[in-house]
Amino acid sequence: MGNNYTYINGQLILENEAKLLVTDLAVQRGYGIFDFLKTVNGKPIFIEDYFNRFYNSASEMNLEIGLDRTELYKAISLLLEKNNILNSSLKIILTGGYSEDGYQIAKPNLIIVQGSFEYDKSSFNKGLNLLSHNYQRQLPTVKTIDYLQAIRLQPLLKLKRADDLLYHNNGEVRECPRANIFMVKGNEVFTPNTAILRGITRGKILNINIEGISIKEQDFVLDNLANADEAFISSSTKNILPVLSLDGKPIGDGNPGKITTALSEKLLEMINNY
Amino acid sequence: MGNNYTYINGQLILENEAKLLVTDLAVQRGYGIFDFLKTVNGKPIFIEDYFNRFYNSASEMNLEIGLDRTELYKAISLLLEKNNILNSSLKIILTGGYSEDGYQIAKPNLIIVQGSFEYDKSSFNKGLNLLSHNYQRQLPTVKTIDYLQAIRLQPLLKLKRADDLLYHNNGEVRECPRANIFMVKGNEVFTPNTAILRGITRGKILNINIEGISIKEQDFVLDNLANADEAFISSSTKNILPVLSLDGKPIGDGNPGKITTALSEKLLEMINNY
Numbered sequence: 062m063g064n065n066y067t068y069i070n071g072q073l074i075l076e077n078e079a080k081l082l083v084t085d086l087a088v089q090r091g092y093g094i095f096d097f098l099k100t101v102n103g104k105p106i107f108i109e110d111y112f113n114r115f116y117n118s119a120s121e122m123n124l125e126i127g128l129d130r131t132e133l134y135k136a137i138s139l140l141l142e143k144n145n146i147l148n149s150s151l152k153i154i155l156t157g158g159y160s161e162d163g164y165q166i167a168k169p170n171l172i173i174v175q176g177s178f179e180y181d182k183s184s185f186n187k188g189l190n191l192l193s194h195n196y197q198r199q200l201p202t203v204k205t206i207d208y209l210q211a212i213r214l215q216p217l218l219k220l221k222r223a224d225d226l227l228y229h230n231n232g233e234v235r236e237c238p239r240a241n242i243f244m245v246k247g248n249e250v251f252t253p254n255t256a257i258l259r260g261i262t263r264g265k266i267l268n269i270n271i272e273g274i275s276i277k278e279q280d281f282v283l284d285n286l287a288n289a290d291e292a293f294i295s296s297s298t299k300n301i302l303p304v305l306s307l308d309g310k311p312i313g314d315g316n317p318g319k320i321t322t323a324l325s326e327k328l329l330e331m332i333n334n335y
Numbered sequence: 336m337g338n339n340y341t342y343i344n345g346q347l348i349l350e351n352e353a354k355l356l357v358t359d360l361a362v363q364r365g366y367g368i369f370d371f372l373k374t375v376n377g378k379p380i381f382i383e384d385y386f387n388r389f390y391n392s393a394s395e396m397n398l399e400i401g402l403d404r405t406e407l408y409k410a411i412s413l414l415l416e417k418n419n420i421l422n423s424s425l426k427i428i429l430t431g432g433y434s435e436d437g438y439q440i441a442k443p444n445l446i447i448v449q450g451s452f453e454y455d456k457s458s459f460n461k462g463l464n465l466l467s468h469n470y471q472r473q474l475p476t477v478k479t480i481d482y483l484q485a486i487r488l489q490p491l492l493k494l495k496r497a498d499d500l501l502y503h504n505n506g507e508v509r510e511c512p513r514a515n516i517f518m519v520k521g522n523e524v525f526t527p528n529t530a531i532l533r534g535i536t537r538g539k540i541l542n543i544n545i546e547g548i549s550i551k552e553q554d555f556v557l558d559n560l561a562n563a564d565e566a567f568i569s570s571s572t573k574n575i576l577p578v579l580s581l582d583g584k585p586i587g588d589g590n591p592g593k594i595t596t597a598l599s600e601k602l603l604e605m606i607n608n609y
Contacts, residue, residue, distance in 0.1 A: 067357060080354035081362060083341065083446050088355060088428065090482035091365030122487055152437070154362065157486065163426070166486060172357050199473065200483060208364035209479055212431065212440060213396055 065144045068136055068173035073143050081170055086157025090164065093156040093206040094118040098261070098297055099178055100149045105137060106335050110261045114204060115153060121203045124155050124169045140173055150178040150298060154206070178298065185325060188305040188317055189294060191237070192223035193283055197230040201256045211238035225294075227307065230256065232282045237294055242304070244281060244312075245291035245320045254278035262295040262328070269327045274320060283307070291318025293325075300332070301325040339418045342410055342447035347417050355444055360431025364438065367430035367480040368392040372535070372571055373452055374423045379411060380609050384535045388478060389427060395477045398429050398443045414447055424452040424572060428480070452572065459599060462579035462591055463568060465511070466497035467557055471504040475530045485512035499568075501581065504530065506556045511568055516578070518555060518586075519565035519594045528552035536569040536602070543601045548594060557581070565592025567599075574606070575599035 067079035086092035096115040099106055112130050119126050128136060137151065152174045158167030196210050214226060227242060228235045234253050236242055241263040243252045252263060267276055286292060290313045292304035301324055303317035341353035360366040370389040373380055386404050393400050402410060411425065426448045432441030470484050488500060501516060502509045508527050510516055515537040517526045526537060541550055560566060564587045566578035575598055577591035 069357070076358070077356070079357045081357055082351070083343070083353045083355055083428070083448065084350070085362070086486070087365065088359070088361045088367070088430065088446075089426075089480065090486055091361065091367065091480040092483060092486050093362070093365065122483075123490060154357070156362065164482075164486065165489065172362075174357065196473075199470075200487075205483055206363065206365040207481060207483055208438075209366060209396075209474060209481055212360070212364055212366050212438065213474075215439065216397060 065146065065175050066140060067175070068140045068171070070171055071136070073140060076174065079172070079174075081156070081172075082159050084159045084163065085170060086160045086163075086166065087206060089160060090157065091207060092122070092166070093154060094122055094124065094204055095152055095154040095206055096204055097150065097152050099180075100141065100147065100151060101180075101332060101335070103141065103147045104335060105141075105151060106332055107261050107265065108134070110264065114259070114261065115155075118204045119155055121200070122205065123166060124157065126155060127169065127171065137173060140175055144175050146175060146177050148177070148179050150176045152176075180298070180300065184299070185302060186317060188303040189224040190222065190306045191225055191227040191304055191308075192218060192221050193229055193308050194226045195231060196228045197235065197256060198228065198258075201235070201258055204258060208238060221309070229283055232284075234281055234283060234286055240294040240296035240299060242286070243293050243295065244286050244289035245318060246285075246289055248274050248320075250274060250276040250320065250324070251279045251281055252276075253280050255280050260295055260297070262297055262300065265331055266295055266301070266324060266328060269324055269331075271323055271327065274323075287312065289313065291321045293318075293321045300328055339420065339449050340414060341449070342414045342445070344445055345410070347414060350448065353446070353448075355430070355446075356433050358433045358437065359444060360434045360437075360440065361480060363434060364431065365481060366396070366440070367428060368396055368398065368478055369426055369428040369480055370478055371424065371426050373454075374415065374421065374425060375606060375609070377415065377421045378609060379415075379425060380606055381535050381539065382408070382411075384538065388533070388535065389429075392478045393429055395474070396479065397440060398431065400429060401443065401445065411447060414449055418449050420449060420451050422451070422453050424450045426450075454572070454574065458573070458576060460591060462577040463498040464496065464580045465499055465501040465578055465582075466492060466495050467503055467582050468500045469505060470502045471509065471530060472502065472532075475509070475532055478532060482512060495583070503557055506558075508555055508557060508560055514568040514570035514573060516560075517567050517569065518560050518563035519592060520559075520563050522548050522594075524548060524550040524594065524598070525553045525555055526550075527554050529554050534569055534571070536571055536574065539605055540569055540575070540598060540602060543598055543605075545597055545601065548597075561586065563587065565595045567592075567595045575602055
């Protein structure tokens with residue numbers, strides 16, 4: 062990660078000195094939200110969509126950001142200028158603040174962390190193997206900092222030689238911990254619509270036009286996914302990545318699919334043209 | 336809270352200078368566990384029970400405490416000596432540590448915070464009004480720092496003039512965010528047994544002997560509680576507090592009950608004799 066500058070409440074501080082008091086509600090009660098986007102050639106991609114979600118998450122959790130959108134954009138710009146990293150990830154965190162009693166929300170702490178990040182095109186061909194796990198995220202539409210399950214289950218992933226989890230609610234497919242899921246059947250592409258985080262990249266994919274291909278929000282179950290022709294995940298950093306297997310069994314022929322590849326190219330185009 | 340000393344990873348630091356880097360997994364991913372006990376006349380009450388739960392929580396979340404029980408006890412003793420507060424609360428927090436990628440568990444940070452705390456006997460007569468809320472805690476038997484729902488719903492409590500939430504899973508009574516629940520029907524006392532945190536005070540109450548009264552772990556639904564003769568909560572700081580109403584309707588005659596009062600006296604005796 063290197064030692065870039067981090068923004069904390071209006072100040073730029075070297076990352077290895079960027080600290081919060083232990084009285085912060087994130088430490089005391091896991092209380093916080095965040096959002097995560099990338100810059101390409103110095104441009105924060107789809108930033109207005111991330112702002113929409115971030116401001117909504119804050120409001121859902123009764124947290125005051127303290128900056129309007131123009132001021133938040135300015136804070137990010139100052140950080141980008143200071144660090145001067147063209148291709149990067151930006152994480153904007155808002156915590157419950159320094160709570161006197163460790164329970165009531167205080168004045169939130171706003172933190173923006175920038176890291177170097179280069180999209181690795183070769184990851185597309187490697188694809189992903191997913192492990193299903195029965196779990197419904199709480200407050201699924203809000204981007205909270207709650208990743209207890211995903212991090213706790215990292216050793217299980219290693220044991221099962223899987224790359225990531227796929228959450229389902231008693232068989233109804235939901236999402237991966239940090240990505241949305243899509244499946245392809247014939248010329249139709251489906252992504253779940255219930256009790257999930259609405260990914261920004263997911264939204265962009267839903268708007269892609271390719272003749273003869275329909276893309277829609279529609280729930281499906283694990284069995285549908287296991288019998289799909291193709292599957293892929295979407296995320297802000299990974300863009301589109303093919304899912305090659307589920308619980309050890311190949312999806313389709315176990316290789317990146319045609320429609321997945323076509324959508325991936327369209328998405329990369331949108332990002333480059335932003 | 337005053338400015339007491341706080342223990343962080345072997346050091347005693349004034350609370351208003353006790354800090355963690357923002358790369359800690361508690362800030363990044365809400366990843367951490369804790370436990371919470373009190374000292375009375377300088378003695379950490381039932382500490383061996385709290386240690387049992389704390390070490391179990393750490394193990395369930397793949398976190399290394401880095402100290403064995405003797406060493407942890409010594410760390411607490413040093414803090415108690417330094418602060419010299421006889422009646423206090425002790426919060427032991429263990430976080431996911433300074434993660435390089437903000438996702439993998441690193442060397443955990445161990446924090447012990449002491450605050451002044453006097454048990455207020457008059458709170459017993461005031462009792463509590465509870466507001467039911469449909470919510471099943473994730474990883475319920477582990478004392479994680481996840482209090483997203485409880486803190487998010489504080490404004491609702493104010494609106495409904497309730498003192499605390501009572502979680503139920505589609506009608507099956509579970510627990511309060513920071514306390515266990517009991518109900519009394521005739522000479523029988525019940526406390527839920529499924530998908531809850533096993534409170535230390537709850538365990539002590541289950542072991543109280545009063546002639547003619549049976550106390551058992553047995554699940555019940557909201558309707559049972561609404562029609563109970565008496566109800567109360569148990570917690571490490573609140574000991575036993577009568578529940579006087581649920582969702583605005585009185586339980587029993589709406590006053591602290593006879594059996595609740597008898598159990599409360601027995602519990603206070605156990606604490607004073609520890």
